[in-house]
Amino acid sequence: MAKVKNWQLKRDMDFPYEEKRPKRQWAIIFDLNKCIACQTCSLACKTTWTSGKGQEYMFWNNVETKPYGSYPLAWDVRVLEKLGHQDWAKNGEYQGKTIFEGAEVTEKAVHFNPKDEDWMYPNASEDDCAGNVPAGDHIQLPHDKWFFYLPRTCAHCTYPACLAACPRKAIYKREEDGIVLIDQARCKGYGECVRACPYKKSMYNPHTRTSEKCVGCYPAVEQGLQPMCVQNCIGKIRIMGFINPPWKAREDNPVDYLVHKKGIALPYYPQLGTEPNIYYIPPVHADPAYLTQMFGPNAMDAVAKYRALAKDGVTQGLFMLMGSTDRIMHRFSVKEGQARGFDEAGTEVVSVPVTEPLHVRADWDPKLGAVRNNTP
Amino acid sequence: MRLLLLVTLIFTCANAWGEGLVSRKIDADLSRPDESASYWSGARAETIQLMGQPMIAPRPKTSAVSGLSVQSVHNGKWIAFRLSWKDPSYNEAGKLGEFSDAVAIEFPVKSNETPPPVFMGGKDDPVHVFHWRAQYQRDAEKGKPTMKELYPNMSVDAYPLEFVDSGKIRGISEESREAFSPAKAQGNPQSYAKTGVDELLAEGFGTSSVLPSDDAQGRGRWRTGEWSIVIARKLTRDGASKLEQGKSSFVGFALWDGGSDEVGSRKSVTMSWTPLSLDDGQAPKP
Numbered sequence: 001m002a003k004v005k006n007w008q009l010k011r012d013m014d015f016p017y018e019e020k021r022p023k024r025q026w027a028i029i030f031d032l033n034k035c036i037a038c039q040t041c042s043l044a045c046k047t048t049w050t051s052g053k054g055q056e057y058m059f060w061n062n063v064e065t066k067p068y069g070s071y072p073l074a075w076d077v078r079v080l081e082k083l084g085h086q087d088w089a090k091n092g093e094y095q096g097k098t099i100f101e102g103a104e105v106t107e108k109a110v111h112f113n114p115k116d117e118d119w120m121y122p123n124a125s126e127d128d129c130a131g132n133v134p135a136g137d138h139i140q141l142p143h144d145k146w147f148f149y150l151p152r153t154c155a156h157c158t159y160p161a162c163l164a165a166c167p168r169k170a171i172y173k174r175e176e177d178g179i180v181l182i183d184q185a186r187c188k189g190y191g192e193c194v195r196a197c198p199y200k201k202s203m204y205n206p207h208t209r210t211s212e213k214c215v216g217c218y219p220a221v222e223q224g225l226q227p228m229c230v231q232n233c234i235g236k237i238r239i240m241g242f243i244n245p246p247w248k249a250r251e252d253n254p255v256d257y258l259v260h261k262k263g264i265a266l267p268y269y270p271q272l273g274t275e276p277n278i279y280y281i282p283p284v285h286a287d288p289a290y291l292t293q294m295f296g297p298n299a300m301d302a303v304a305k306y307r308a309l310a311k312d313g314v315t316q317g318l319f320m321l322m323g324s325t326d327r328i329m330h331r332f333s334v335k336e337g338q339a340r341g342f343d344e345a346g347t348e349v350v351s352v353p354v355t356e357p358l359h360v361r362a363d364w365d366p367k368l369g370a371v372r373n374n375t376p
Numbered sequence: 377m378r379l380l381l382l383v384t385l386i387f388t389c390a391n392a393w394g395e396g397l398v399s400r401k402i403d404a405d406l407s408r409p410d411e412s413a414s415y416w417s418g419a420r421a422e423t424i425q426l427m428g429q430p431m432i433a434p435r436p437k438t439s440a441v442s443g444l445s446v447q448s449v450h451n452g453k454w455i456a457f458r459l460s461w462k463d464p465s466y467n468e469a470g471k472l473g474e475f476s477d478a479v480a481i482e483f484p485v486k487s488n489e490t491p492p493p494v495f496m497g498g499k500d501d502p503v504h505v506f507h508w509r510a511q512y513q514r515d516a517e518k519g520k521p522t523m524k525e526l527y528p529n530m531s532v533d534a535y536p537l538e539f540v541d542s543g544k545i546r547g548i549s550e551e552s553r554e555a556f557s558p559a560k561a562q563g564n565p566q567s568y569a570k571t572g573v574d575e576l577l578a579e580g581f582g583t584s585s586v587l588p589s590d591d592a593q594g595r596g597r598w599r600t601g602e603w604s605i606v607i608a609r610k611l612t613r614d615g616a617s618k619l620e621q622g623k624s625s626f627v628g629f630a631l632w633d634g635g636s637d638e639v640g641s642r643k644s645v646t647m648s649w650t651p652l653s654l655d656d657g658q659a660p661k662p
Contacts, residue, residue, distance in 0.1 A: 051535065051536050052535065052557050053535060054523060056523065103433075105433070106435050106437050107434050113637065114472075114473060116472040118473075165434060167640050167641040184558040184561075185562040185563065186564075187559060188640065189566055191473070191475075194473075205557075206472060206523070208557050208559035208566070209567055210564060210566055212558065
């Protein structure tokens with residue numbers, strides 16, 4: 001075991017391989033306040049990558065209803081309960097064990113092994129809320145019942161458990177963008193990655209007898225384009241870019257800005273120790289204890305910042321850029337009410353107003369001689 | 377501490393080598409494995425001790441199968457091994473999270489006198505492996521299972537490239553379809569129907585690569601809680617192991633219990649090489 005730096009835990013941790021960060025790291029940020037579980041991302045991914053034989057059950061991108069929804073069934077609670085206490089110190093340092101540190105000597109990672117039936121209910125518990133709704137109940141503010149939607153792809157972790165567990169070393173992390181891939185020529189389908197990935201984003205293909213996973217849409221990324229799940233998100237809740245570790249963070253990088261500068265986007269289940277690279281803006285209305293378990297000790301801080309966004313023109317401008325271009329934004333700027341995104345070469349790829357102009361129409365249309373209404 | 381234990385174990389096993397496995401010369405066709413052939417009754421059975429692979433994680437906590445009974449015969453051109461062990465459940469894998477019962481035998485490649493590390497060989501000192509799986513035997517006997525056979529009740533609207541209309545759309549070749557099965561498109565031998573036994577070369581854990589088929593065969597049957605498998609191979613293969621009548625070499629064993637979710641490095645193995653001698657068919661000299 002090597003000692004590696006995990007900034008999400010604010011400490012060093014054990015990992016089977018030496019620390020070797022890629023030149024840049026693929027990352028997606030999701031604003032959970034906006035996701036409506038329309039599953040357009042899931043279908044964009046499915047039609048692009050998993051329409052073949054043996055992939056019938058696969059959703060490299062899925063959206064589940066939290067707290068109860070899960071694909072495969074109960075993937076989160078089953079690994080968390082095996083991990084034991086997951087405490088954080090006041091300074092934000094993780095004091096529990098990661099899946100690598102807690103592993104038995106015979107294993108590479110704390111895990112559970114999903115079975116056939118665990119994969120068969122991708123929409124389990126859709127729209128189920130936390131808590132019972134008794135007869136005669138009525139809405140109070142803030143709501144005492146809650147749920148939220150959690151869209152998930154592979155997190156292309158800095159310390160991937162799939163890669164750590166593969167006895168054939170058939171899994172590799174690309175130097176150029178940090179995307180984690182399974183070599184389909186070397187994989188023998190042992191399923192060790194399926195067992196070890198705590199997020200359960202490696203999946204076995206019974207037709208090819210190998211394991212497969214989200215490829216981060218690398219052919220698009222290589223051309224400066226965001227992945228299909230991001231491009232097709234109709235709620236404009238996602239942005240894909242490249243994240244730097246905090247000691248190299250750049251304020252004009254959209255992902256660095258939201259994760260490091262603003263601290264409003266957080267990794268999910270960072271205590272697992274893989275340094276996942278999908279980041280979430282937590283939903284403001286969900287249970288604080290639950291959010292803290294899922295997004296770490298800064299979850300409620302992020303919620304407070306989100307509630308204060310009305311006073312933050314720069315973040316508002318960046319939110320307007322999300323979903324406004326298919327291209328990867330390496331840099332952004334917000335000036336004089338206009339938000340702009342730039343590609344790697346520094347060329348402007350999109351420009352949007354921070355506040356959409358307001359148009360007021362008279363309620364009577366003299367040309368048609370009709371009353372206008374707002375019914376679409 | 378673990379290393380010390382391991383060294384002790386290896387020496388313990390080495391002391392128990394004894395005569396090893398003798399392959400008796402017979403006059404019979406061995407190119408078609410037959411686990412119930414009468415010639416097996418004249419072949420001496422050796423009991424081979426197995427233990428859970430102890431070197432690298434992931435590995436089993438315990439030995440799912442602790443012993444294997446082995447016999448061998450040869451005819452001067454082919455050599456066959458009959459391997460039997462107790463296994464309460466038949467597992468041939470196929471669906472998600474299922475694993476196959478399997479057994480493998482290995483031989484040194486470079487030197488039959490000084491074999492490489494028994495744990496799948498060493499760098500520049502490979503081993504030649506014959507890997508049988510119940511799954512591979514099923515492929516050979518009944519064909520590689522289709523998705524419909526694995527999941528009879530599965531509902532699929534359509535596979536995009538299998539759409540057939542009244543002839544307006546040109547049929548799409550199997551090759552084009554396989555571009556959508558990544559491992560097949562890559563020519564991964566794992567994704568194609570097997571002949572019963574895979575031949576591999578390996579230079580240590582995680583390095584095995586499949587050789588093109590060279591007529592080696594593996595067949596057997598499971599009944600009343602026991603597997604009986606025959607692996608038959610030619611005595612020599614260029615670029616791989618070479619056995620000679622009247623000479624000695626070594627053989628190693630590995631075994632996977634599919635019912636205990638064993639696969640890959642989760643296996644039981646022999647901790648040392650078993651000497652293997654091929655008799656020359658002459659009566660032993662007094």
